[in-house]
Amino acid sequence: MNDHRPRLDEHTLHRVLRASGIDPAEVTSRTELTGGTFNTAYRIRTSGGGFVLKVAPSPDSPRMTYERDLMSTETAFYRAAHGHAVVPEVVHADFTRQVVPSDFLLMTELPGDNATTLTAPERAALRGELGRVVAGLHEVTGTGFGYPQLGLAPTWREAFAAMVDAVLADAARFGVALPLPAEEVAASMGKRADLLDEVERPVLVHFDLWDGNVLAHGGKVTGLVDGERAFWGDPLAELVSPALFGDIDHDRDFLAGYGAAPFTPSARRRLAMYRAYLYLVMLVEAAPRQYTGPGHEKGQSLVREHLTIQLAALG
Template identity: 25%
Template sequence: MLPAELYRELCDAVGEENIFTISPLSAAHDAFIYRLALKDGNQRVAKLAPNGGIEMEVFMLNYLHDKGGLPIPDILYASDTLIVMDFINSDWERSKAAERHAADLLARLHSITADFYGFRRDTRIGSLPQPNPRYDNWITFFIEQRLLYMGKAALEEGKIKPAQMRKLEKLCGKIPDIFARADISTPRLIHGDLWDGNILAVKDKVVAFIDPSIYYADPEIELAFTTLFGTFGKAFFRRYNEHIPIRPGFFEERCDIYNLYALLVHARLFGITYARRAEHIIDRFL
């Protein structure tokens, strides 16, 4: 049930007299998402966040579009508690054509560079804060601001055990040597949360990306995340490699290590099953 003040804001934004039906689409940890059918036949999607945070999402979407050239849904209304966008009836089925188009778009995004790792402000991944202080060295940033930061937060919340945290810290001491062969030198803009629910496609073309968690990174961390839940297959990686060659050792070693960050995020959001998956990866390298 929507809080009355949010329902009122939604009606004011769209025009209550224009709304035919409001149907729930999904619920996130800190937001409710609805599909609006309007009397003129158009459809909208509304995301309502009682605790705020929409301003950050709008900022990241616009940055992806303006700076990175990625398509996003048309934003029709936004406040810190509500965003209303065009509804896109995605038929993403991971066709080879759609994968190749996604690779073209993401390679273009990853061509946007900066002179530091991190971002000009902290962002969010899902409902969780994501710190982005500026670093000159990617490996140090990844260890301190991704693995150790998220691991310590998960430990404080009881989502990982002290023994698992000690293993993570031990692995962090090995990462500089494991990554030494990768020649990581250029910060590149990433979407940051590329599971297939955040990619909207129609007829084999990607028409929008949603729910980003942007910062400047080694883009391999983005590629790794797409393997965690099967976002893309071989067609994507073949096309992406034509644009930006994937460095040796990514699939064999760095992919799993990069996915520890996403698994720690999921452990905080969804529970210890993901902590166990992370521990299995850590054990492989200890």
């Protein structure tokens, strides 16, 4: 993997902190957080509390269409979700690129570790609470559909079609081989587009709620983080990433906490569309991020397999 993420020297970090209203003299420690693959992130501890700083890659680094101005979306997500779900509080965000030549976001640090560190029984005990947290998130509604940084559409059908078109164009631009020709993928996704007209209310969707983006501490969910993939859309789309490569229908605790009704045939087809879209994103993003190695190849094979399954499910 060719890591394009910027690193901040101490002088630059102090400039960022001062721009955010934090006195660098109060910093007691800083640690780079290495789990991400797009932004650079630091945990910063001060005598007054803890913060997380995220710095976007250079604006001219290769990226997918939806990844343009991605930090503005993450910032908007936290601000919109605040008071409805457990998310970090935005301390300062700067998109002028004058303090550093990239966007940056400083937010409060939340307690806990991500759910990948939990034992299986600990994780299972939290699924119902996670469902309730996500239900709170979906109380937040917007004025249109789609990615906020790309402009909102008046209908979910129009927004989702643009999202699919963009990821297929990205696949062509980066030379990513799909399991089917792009035209066939588009036809499969478009075949059931009329079902999207059932979605009339644009809710705030995180769209990346795998265990690594869910914080937990003391048997409680303490935060939803990394909201950079967020969009305004169908709440059903949220139910894909918590059951990545699986079926949320098997997670009874999560669904009970969320308050989900039994899935109708229409809802199941929409879920297949959203799974296919997420797998397309996962397949294509590997190219601009220049992932390499046996682990990458194995992961890509798994994504292709599940993408093919979801496209077939659309019939």
